[in-house]
Amino acid sequence: MSPSVTPERYPVAIVGGGIAGLTLALALEKLGVRYVLFESQSSLAPDRGASVGLQPNGLRILDQLGLIDKIEQHTGTLQRWRHLDGQGELISETKALGYYQSLIGYGPLFLERRKLLEIMADELQDKTAAKTSLRVVSANESSDGVELALSDGHSITADLVIGADGVRSCIREAIDMSRTEWHSEANEYINTQFACIYGISGAIQGIVEGDCFSVYRPEATVLIFTGRNGTIFWFVFEDLGQTYGLSTTPRYTNDDIDALCDSIAHLRLTASVRFGDVYGNRSVAMKVPLEEGLAPSWHTDRMVIVGDAAHKMVPNAAMGANQAIESSATLLNELGNIFTTKDGGSPQPELLANALKRYEDIRKFRASEIVQRAGTICRAQLSHSGPAAAVRQELPSLTDGDWLVRGFMGLSESPVIDGLPVPPRGKFFGQAVEKFWKRFRARQASGFKTSNLELFEIEA
Numbered sequence: 141m142s143p144s145v146t147p148e149r150y151p152v153a154i155v156g157g158g159i160a161g162l163t164l165a166l167a168l169e170k171l172g173v174r175y176v177l178f179e180s181q182s183s184l185a186p187d188r189g190a191s192v193g194l195q196p197n198g199l200r201i202l203d204q205l206g207l208i209d210k211i212e213q214h215t216g217t218l219q220r221w222r223h224l225d226g227q228g229e230l231i232s233e234t235k236a237l238g239y240y241q242s243l244i245g246y247g248p249l250f251l252e253r254r255k256l257l258e259i260m261a262d263e264l265q266d267k268t269a270a271k272t273s274l275r276v277v278s279a280n281e282s283s284d285g286v287e288l289a290l291s292d293g294h295s296i297t298a299d300l301v302i303g304a305d306g307v308r309s310c311i312r313e314a315i316d317m318s319r320t321e322w323h324s325e326a327n328e329y330i331n332t333q334f335a336c337i338y339g340i341s342g343a344i345q346g347i348v349e350g351d352c353f354s355v356y357r358p359e360a361t362v363l364i365f366t367g368r369n370g371t372i373f374w375f376v377f378e379d380l381g382q383t384y385g386l387s388t389t390p391r392y393t394n395d396d397i398d399a400l401c402d403s404i405a406h407l408r409l410t411a412s413v414r415f416g417d418v419y420g421n422r423s424v425a426m427k428v429p430l431e432e433g434l435a436p437s438w439h440t441d442r443m444v445i446v447g448d449a450a451h452k453m454v455p456n457a458a459m460g461a462n463q464a465i466e467s468s469a470t471l472l473n474e475l476g477n478i479f480t481t482k483d484g485g486s487p488q489p490e491l492l493a494n495a496l497k498r499y500e501d502i503r504k505f506r507a508s509e510i511v512q513r514a515g516t517i518c519r520a521q522l523s524h525s526g527p528a529a530a531v532r533q534e535l536p537s538l539t540d541g542d543w544l545v546r547g548f549m550g551l552s553e554s555p556v557i558d559g560l561p562v563p564p565r566g567k568f569f570g571q572a573v574e575k576f577w578k579r580f581r582a583r584q585a586s587g588f589k590t591s592n593l594e595l596f597e598i599e600a
């Protein structure tokens with residue numbers, strides 16, 4: 141934006157061009173709503189070496205946005221998941237992941253996060269609406285609109301501001317500050333008990349495309365997914381043994397990465413592969429704190445938050461990005477035609493405020509459950525007690541059918557973007573979920589005579 145540009149008014153301003161921000165931008169563009177997006181980084185697809193696992197709930201929405209073929213060109217679907225103890229002994233193995241593609245239309249998959257962002261950004265038809273290297277510095281809401289001050293000294297006004305600006309969201313902070321009846325700050329509801337080293341390694345003999353591993357042991361442990369041609373996306377989780385507020389989360393150096401990875405290099409993943417082999421073959425490794433928490437308040441009359449800004453979870457359920465996509469879809473659904481039926485004028489303030497309230501009401505419950513579930517899985521891997529110990533204990537008894545039933549239950553409530561066509565695979569997803577519930581309820585009525593696997597017509 142050059143200094144001579146006069147401040148503009150937009151129906152919608154998106155703060156943040158991550159997975160949530162780009163989902164919103166792509167959908168608004170397809171829905172014909174004028175928007176502007178501000179991303180503080182110089183690129184919409186920065187290379188931070190991270191990977192991302194996409195699940196059927198997120199993939200169905202990305203399919204609506206026209207991205208599925210491009211995404212699948214860069215991935216293989218996950219097939220087998222081996223759960224191991226600290227000595228490398230098998231606790232349990234499931235092939236449930238391998239059934240998703242045929243049962244629900246989309247198989248869970250992993251790819252480089254940069255590649256996903258690149259595919260999303262490329263799909264934007266009007267590249268000028270997404271403005272990089274521009275940080276939103278502050279947001280000031282009045283009854284007439286929200287004024288966003290930008291890092292280049294300019295400001296814009298928007299009828300609606302969507303904070304898709306991640307765990308350190310400035311829009312969430314503005315929402316918190318606007319509360320007169322009570323005041324909260326992120327330190328009170330977002331904290332860090334774990335750190336994670338994430339990395340990418342080239343394929344190694346003994347681990348094949350489709351393999352996943354979870355190791356269960358205290359203090360530090362490993363989670364591994366594979367992508368196309370056996371590329372290994374790996375995570376080391378460290379129990380920090382204490383809790384930090386958002387403003388005091390630790391920062392890490394390369395020496396910290398080496399020290400932790402060396403300390404678990406001996407962990408056995410297969411008869412021939414140890415974690416040290418994976419680490420030794422890395423192309424990238426980064427260490428980050430893992431924040432967790434649910435924002436207590438997601439909106440004002442004209443500002444709203446989505447994705448990590450609203451619901452920050454640890455990565456163990458591979459759901460943070462998928463939930464960011466879901467939240468974006470639900471927000472758009474609740475906004476309905478507020479912006480599309482307008483002929484350039486501003487939407488009625490009460491219609492807008494009610495839509496934001498409905499969005500928070502709908503999404504908060506599901507998001508908080510998933511934040512909790514991801515946290516429990518992380519704690520199970522790190523041998524915590526309580527509900528986490530129960531997760532670890534039931535592993536040996538879980539069948540592929542049990543995993544599938546849980547998976548289908550979790551996917552049942554996932555939204556689509558109402559205003560966009562649902563592609564054939566997305567329709568198949570909807571029919572599969574309907575069929576599942578019909579059979580599940582019929583079985584309940586008949587006194588549980590069939591196994592969970594038979595519910596999906598899979599032979600044991």
Ligand SMILES: Cc1cc2nc3c(=O)[nH]c(=O)nc-3n(C[C@H](O)[C@H](O)[C@H](O)COP(=O)(O)OP(=O)(O)OC[C@H]3O[C@@H](n4cnc5c(N)ncnc54)[C@H](O)[C@@H]3O)c2cc1C
Binds near residue numbers: 194448449
């Ligand atoms: C190690 C790790 C592994 C993960 N693995 C998975 C996985 O397998 N599957 C999964 O579903 N999820 C995973 N997640 C979670 C997932 O990455 C996040 O949930 C997801 O990226 C959130 O997207 P977002 O758009 O809400 O936020 P972000 O990705 O944080 O994007 C926010 C964007 O806003 C920009 N921004 C911030 N402030 C401003 C400002 N003031 N002005 C302008 N721009 C701003 C930032 O630069 C950034 O680009 C993982 C997370 C971690 C840490």
